[in-house]
Amino acid sequence: MAVSLVVGTPKGAAILTSKDRKSWSENFVLQGWPVTASARDDKGRIYAAVNSPNYGVALFVSDDLQNWKQLESAPRYKPEDRGNPEHHRIVSQMDFEGVLKGGGRFVDQIWTMHWAHGALYAGVSEAGLFVSRDYGASWQPVDGFNNHPTRDSWVPGFGGLGAHTILSDANNPNRMWVGVSAAGFFRTDDGGRTWAPKNKGVDPAVEAAPATTGQCVHHVAHDPANADLMFRQEHRGVHRSDDGGDTWRVMEDGLPVAELSDGHRCSFGFAMVVDRKTGKPFVVPLNGDNFRFPRDGQLAVYRSDDGRSWTAHTSGLPGKCYTAILRGSMAADQLDPGGIYFGTASGAIYGSADLGESWREIATGLPRILSVEAYPA
Amino acid sequence: MSVRVQMPPILRPIAGGERWMDAEGATIAAVLADLAKKHPALGLHLLDEHGAVRRNIVCLHDGQAVRSKEAATRAVRSGDDIVLTNALAGG
Numbered sequence: 001m002a003v004s005l006v007v008g009t010p011k012g013a014a015i016l017t018s019k020d021r022k023s024w025s026e027n028f029v030l031q032g033w034p035v036t037a038s039a040r041d042d043k044g045r046i047y048a049a050v051n052s053p054n055y056g057v058a059l060f061v062s063d064d065l066q067n068w069k070q071l072e073s074a075p076r077y078k079p080e081d082r083g084n085p086e087h088h089r090i091v092s093q094m095d096f097e098g099v100l101k102g103g104g105r106f107v108d109q110i111w112t113m114h115w116a117h118g119a120l121y122a123g124v125s126e127a128g129l130f131v132s133r134d135y136g137a138s139w140q141p142v143d144g145f146n147n148h149p150t151r152d153s154w155v156p157g158f159g160g161l162g163a164h165t166i167l168s169d170a171n172n173p174n175r176m177w178v179g180v181s182a183a184g185f186f187r188t189d190d191g192g193r194t195w196a197p198k199n200k201g202v203d204p205a206v207e208a209a210p211a212t213t214g215q216c217v218h219h220v221a222h223d224p225a226n227a228d229l230m231f232r233q234e235h236r237g238v239h240r241s242d243d244g245g246d247t248w249r250v251m252e253d254g255l256p257v258a259e260l261s262d263g264h265r266c267s268f269g270f271a272m273v274v275d276r277k278t279g280k281p282f283v284v285p286l287n288g289d290n291f292r293f294p295r296d297g298q299l300a301v302y303r304s305d306d307g308r309s310w311t312a313h314t315s316g317l318p319g320k321c322y323t324a325i326l327r328g329s330m331a332a333d334q335l336d337p338g339g340i341y342f343g344t345a346s347g348a349i350y351g352s353a354d355l356g357e358s359w360r361e362i363a364t365g366l367p368r369i370l371s372v373e374a375y376p377a
Numbered sequence: 378m379s380v381r382v383q384m385p386p387i388l389r390p391i392a393g394g395e396r397w398m399d400a401e402g403a404t405i406a407a408v409l410a411d412l413a414k415k416h417p418a419l420g421l422h423l424l425d426e427h428g429a430v431r432r433n434i435v436c437l438h439d440g441q442a443v444r445s446k447e448a449a450t451r452a453v454r455s456g457d458d459i460v461l462t463n464a465l466a467g468g
Contacts, residue, residue, distance in 0.1 A: 032387040054433040054463035055388065055422035070391050072417040076426045106426055 002377035003333045004065055005341055006046060007349060008035035009367035013048055014349070015065045016363055021339050021353040024362045030060060030068060037328060038373045039113035041120060041135060046375065049110035049122065057107050057124075059136055074107070075122050075130035075139045081105035081146075084154065087126050087161040109162065112328060116168035116176070116224070125162035127154065127180045131192070144193045145178060145186065150213050157181035157205070157216055157235075164327055165220050169227035177220065177230075177245060184215035185232070187245050198245030203236045203264075218269065219327045220245075223276040231274060231281040231307055233327075237266030238283060240307040254310035255302055256295045258288030268292075271330035275338035275355060280305060282332070282340055282356060284325045293322045301340070303356045316359035317350060326370060333374035343369025378403055380453050382412060383460045392416040405436050405459060406448040433464040 001021055007014040013035040015027045033050035040046050046065060051057045057075070060068040083105040091108055105126050112123040120132045122139070129142040145163075148154075154161060165179030174191040177198070182205045186195040197212045205216035216235035223229070228244040238255060239248040255267035269285045283302050287295045294300060299321040302310040323346040333339035341351045347366035352359045381397045392398065392412075400415075402408035409430055413420025425431050430445040437443070437460035443451045453459065 052387075052422070054431065056425065056431055058418070058421050070418040070421075072421075074421050079427050104427060 001335055001353075003335070003339060004375045004377065005331070005349070005351075006035075006038040006048065006065070006371075006373050006375065007343055007363070007366065007369060008037065008048070008328070008371035009347070009369060010034045011367045013038070014363060014366055016349065017065070018362075021333075021335075021351065022360075024351075026363055027066065029062075029066065033060075035370065037110050037113045037122075037371050039115050039120065040373075040375050041115050042118070043135075045135070047113055047120065047136060049113060051109045057110055059110070061136060071136045073132075073136065073138050075110065075124055075128070075141075076107055077105040077126075077128065077141065077146075079104060084126055084156065084161055087156045090156055090158065090160045091125075108160070111162045111164035112166055114166035114168060116170075117173040121166050121176075123163035123166050123178060125160045127156075127161045127163040127183065129163055129166070129178055129192075142192045144188065145195050148186070148195055150183070150197065153213060154180065154183035155205075155214065165217065167220060167222060167227070167230075168224055170224040171227070175227070175244070179217040179220050181218070182214065182216035182235070184213045185217050185220060185245055198241075199248070200246065201241075201248035201250075202232070202234055202239055205235055219272045221272045221274040221281060223274055223279060225276065226279065229279070231272060233269050233272040233283055234266075235268065235289065236260070236264055237268070238272075238307070238310075251304075251307040252310070253308060254304075254312075255283070256285050256287070256300075258286075258291070258295065260289050269325070270327035271325045271342060273330050273332045273340065275332050275340070276334050277336050277338055278305075278355065280338075280355065281307060282330070283310070284330065284342060286324055292324045297321050299344075299350075301342070301352070301356050301359070313352075313356045313359070315357065316352075316361075326368075328371040329369045331372045331374040333376050335376055339374065341372055341374055343372045345369065378408075378453050378455045378457070380408055380455070380457045380459055382408060383458065385461055385463065388419060388422055388461070391422070392419040403452060404449055405438060405443055405451045405453060406430050408453060408459060409434075409448065409461075435462050435464060436460065437462060 005016040012031040037049040128146040167177040169175040184199040204214035232239040299317040330342040349363040430448040
């Protein structure tokens, strides 16, 4: 039951390790680097993505989670790729010289990494997908996605235009999904050559009328071995799909519903995971987009069997909690019984070794938690 | 021109751990490009997708702060020291 958590923060990565999921040791590595994502390959090596407003995006790799070596390559756009002016405007607060404005397309952050079918994928902002088939030694853009026919209509969320979710089908190497804030959710069925928007049944972020793209997807989770059953935490609520994203339905029975800034009522949040042994999804609802902390300050994880109804679990979680849980900062260890972990924007990590029935704080005093991944030993 | 470049602490482990690194070039941009060529992992942090000095890098040279957009025209002499630093914000 040994597990290691790689916890990304703006000042490095906390490595939390436990043999019994009760007592945890903590080490802080990659000090000084904002760590935004991690992934494990088929050889057991862990990759950590860093981004620095000064020194750019890079990847480190480790065999033991203690010693890290930077790779000599990282995802990069081609000089001729044109950038999204609205994305540049949002990220320009970190642009000391102002050269982003009106300029080319830059990789300013790796939001997520995903290992599937012998390849390492990176989802980045400005929104794009890159793949490495040689364990990070070289990276290639997935042009079918990065030059998507609808790209000119993509509008960033307030956090920028980021490809933050990558999912794969364990039984079909040609099928993958990518989520972009706030362009929506896309699927390829031909190994990445073409991508179709998969947002039917999900309202766009700001438009009243249905649209093919423009949805503010926050996160999507599934079991790769049962890939077509998907759960989606959208800005505008929690959805389920039974057909690989072709159609979506709102499923919020039992979830706290809050009014969004535009008057729409739904269950808002960011993080979402699925325990593969049981198929159960987990979310951490926040009190709408104006407040973005748990309702009445009670931190609660909601669990469901299948999305049709949800139950709150609060045992061991604080009742005066006015922080957020970001989209990448929740993970499942896929052990039996399943361990679920999440980090807060105020630097605490909570873990459950019984599928969310009870929780304990396993780390505190960290910077804002950007990402959490769980790796069974 | 042969010059020395002082690395900030966060970048030192990426290229051997030395505070000072030797490099060649007639301008600050050329010196950093030389370092990038010799040390590709370090190069990711010095130059952007377009081969330009990263926008938030500031070099201290000859008593002046040289910003990235001036790096390509800022001439250096053999034996000069360049201190690589960066834009700073709060905690």
